[in-house]
Amino acid sequence: xxxxxxxxxxxxxxxxxxxxxxxxxxxxxxxxxxxxxxxxxxxxxxxxxxxxxxxxxxxxxxxxxxxxxxxxxxxxxxxxxxxxxxxxxxxxxxxxxxxxxxxxxxxxxxxxxxxxxxxxxxxxxxxxxxxxxxxxxxxxxxxxxxxxxxxxxxxxxxxxxxxxxxxxxxxxxxxxxxxxxxxxxxxxxxxxxxxxxxxxxxxxxxxxxxxxxxxxxxxxxxxxxxxxxxxxxxxxxxxxxxxxxxxxxxxx
Amino acid sequence: xxxxxxxxxxxxxxxxxxxxxxxxxxxxxxxxxxxxxxxxxxxxxxxxxxxxxxxxxxxxxxxxxxxxxxxxxxxxxxxxxxxxxxxxxxxxxxxxxxxxxxxxxxxxxxxxxxxxxxxxxxxxxxxxxxxxxxxxxxxxxxxxxxxxxxxxxxxxxxxxxxxxxxxxxxxxxxxxxxxxxxxxxxxx
Numbered sequence: 001x002x003x004x005x006x007x008x009x010x011x012x013x014x015x016x017x018x019x020x021x022x023x024x025x026x027x028x029x030x031x032x033x034x035x036x037x038x039x040x041x042x043x044x045x046x047x048x049x050x051x052x053x054x055x056x057x058x059x060x061x062x063x064x065x066x067x068x069x070x071x072x073x074x075x076x077x078x079x080x081x082x083x084x085x086x087x088x089x090x091x092x093x094x095x096x097x098x099x100x101x102x103x104x105x106x107x108x109x110x111x112x113x114x115x116x117x118x119x120x121x122x123x124x125x126x127x128x129x130x131x132x133x134x135x136x137x138x139x140x141x142x143x144x145x146x147x148x149x150x151x152x153x154x155x156x157x158x159x160x161x162x163x164x165x166x167x168x169x170x171x172x173x174x175x176x177x178x179x180x181x182x183x184x185x186x187x188x189x190x191x192x193x194x195x196x197x198x199x200x201x202x203x204x205x206x207x208x209x210x211x212x213x214x215x216x217x218x219x220x221x222x223x224x225x226x227x228x229x230x231x232x233x234x235x236x237x238x239x240x241x242x243x244x245x246x247x248x249x250x251x252x
Numbered sequence: 253x254x255x256x257x258x259x260x261x262x263x264x265x266x267x268x269x270x271x272x273x274x275x276x277x278x279x280x281x282x283x284x285x286x287x288x289x290x291x292x293x294x295x296x297x298x299x300x301x302x303x304x305x306x307x308x309x310x311x312x313x314x315x316x317x318x319x320x321x322x323x324x325x326x327x328x329x330x331x332x333x334x335x336x337x338x339x340x341x342x343x344x345x346x347x348x349x350x351x352x353x354x355x356x357x358x359x360x361x362x363x364x365x366x367x368x369x370x371x372x373x374x375x376x377x378x379x380x381x382x383x384x385x386x387x388x389x390x391x392x393x394x395x396x397x398x399x400x401x402x403x404x405x406x407x408x409x410x411x412x413x414x415x416x417x418x419x420x421x422x423x424x425x426x427x428x429x430x431x432x433x434x435x436x437x438x439x440x
Contacts, residue, residue, distance in 0.1 A: 026413070033412055037333050041323050048319025052292035056315070102297045168303060170360055238293035 055239045059109045067115035067122075069152030075143075075202075075209050077155055079112070080121035087250040089114065090226040092125045092219050095146070095162045095174070096139035100223045103238060104163045110240040120247050124159065127210040129222050134172040143206040145179040148196035149188055157186035176200070270404025273394040274328045277341050280391060281325030288318040302351045303360060320344070328398065331407025334415070335399050342395025348388045356381040 069079045091111065093100040114120040126146055128139040142162050149155040161182045167173020176198045183193055196202070213219060217226070225237040227250055236242045288295040296314030299305065305313060321344070327337035354360075403409035 030414055033414055034333065037327075038336075041327060041333070044323050045316065045319050048289070048322070049316045052289070052315035052319065056292050056296070098301060099293075099297045102293050102300075106293055169301075170358065234294060235291040238291055 055241070056106050057240065058106055059113050059240050059244075061109055062113045062116050064116060066112060066153075066156075067118075069156050071150055071152055071155050075126065075147050075205065077124040077126075077152065077159075078121065079115040079124070079152070079156065081115070081118040084115075084118050084121050087120050087228050087247055088226075089120045089122045089247060090125060090217075090224075090229075091122065092127055092213065092217065092222055092224040092226070094127055094129045094139050094222040095142035095159075096128075096130060096135050096166065096169070097222045098166070098169065099221075101163045101166045103223045103225070104160070106238050107240050107243055108160070108163075110243050114244065114247055119251055125213055126159075126206075127213050127219065127222065128206055129210065129214065129219070135169050138167055138172065138174045140203055140206055141176060141179060141200065142174040143210070144200050144203040145174075145176070145183065145197045147202035147206060148190075148193050149183065149186070150190065151188070154183075154187045158183055158188065161186055266401050267405040270398055270401045271331070271406055273397045274331060274334065274338075274404055274407070277338075277345075277391055277394045277398065278325040278328030281321045281328065281341060281344075283325075285318040285321030285325060289322065292318070301360065302355055303358070304351060304354060331403045331409050332412075332414075334403035334407055334409050338395050338398035338402060342392050342399065345388045345392040345395060349385055349392065352381055352384050352388065356385075 067079050067081050067084075069077060071077050089111065091103075093103065111120075111122045115122045126143050128136070128143050130136040130139050146155065146158060146162070149158050162174070165173075165178070165182065179197050180194050183197065217224075223237065225232045225243075227246060232243070232246065236246055288298075292315050295317050296311050299310040299314040299317065300307060304310075320340075324337050324340050324344070327333050328341060398404070403415045407415065409415040
């Protein structure tokens, strides 16, 4: 290699090095910016997740005793301290409906607490809203079985167990022998309970009650929660804190 | 590669097409997330309805999904971290396509809340599955396009110099460096 050629090479290398250093700086700046944006995005996602989770945070069971529960003759169930007549919180639900199960999971304890604190009269209306099998049959069997429970406390326990064991919307579930077992688990001791469930004694009553309620209350879907007769928005019913606030406000 | 072999007018249209793809995909994501974010329970029920995930996982996903959709949607609209956002958006849409296909194959009815009413669900349901799948698959393609031809025109990535040199403002011989940096970006 001649001297001239070598000088040319070094000059070229120098330029190359400078370019490389420049590129290196660029790259570092790019990485920093990228990381910053990424961190902000992740923080937003984390914050949003926490917000969602906190909105859906269920209440703890209150330490004191529960409000008395009374099964009405039409199959609706009242949970309230004696003398508490308002505000009225009507819960229209279907044991087979997944969204009702979610409502129960998220806000079920709030209903119980509000009743226990004497802040509301909670009325459960188990209706059957499905038109197609297998959900129609599942809902009907469960609803009819609940009508076999006369004791309020046992009814509420049965209600909770039904949601815990809610079948998928695609399979036949809530079979009568299961319903009998769950009834006993809920503390039902009445001797004719088993017969009442297996014969589906109250299936017709459940159907006509559901029809009547859906028409009269203009129920478009379950769950529907009404506060003093006015349907609550889904994001209120499913947000325990907001639910409590609305009910407390209505009490004033 | 494809870009450099294409004719000049086609090449200059590509950034604009990317921008449109970003806006459509991002807009859909923001809208979808926004509708759900006020009521996380709704999206939990929706995720559970697919019966693909165990309940606890479905709950976590249900809480996170709306905000992820919104954040990714915003990133796409402003053209920030376009490649990463595009990859996530495409994967999300792909997951939806899979989920809807799964629901369809298993005869699940995906609707939040339980609506009674008439039996019109029976007849009306199947075509809407197909429509949903086609729509979401179209969005997957938009995502793929966005990733391939990122970041497009009017992107913050270009403003901040995050886009490499494919924006066309650099000299032609810089192209290979640009590709290089882009690949890094995807991995970041």
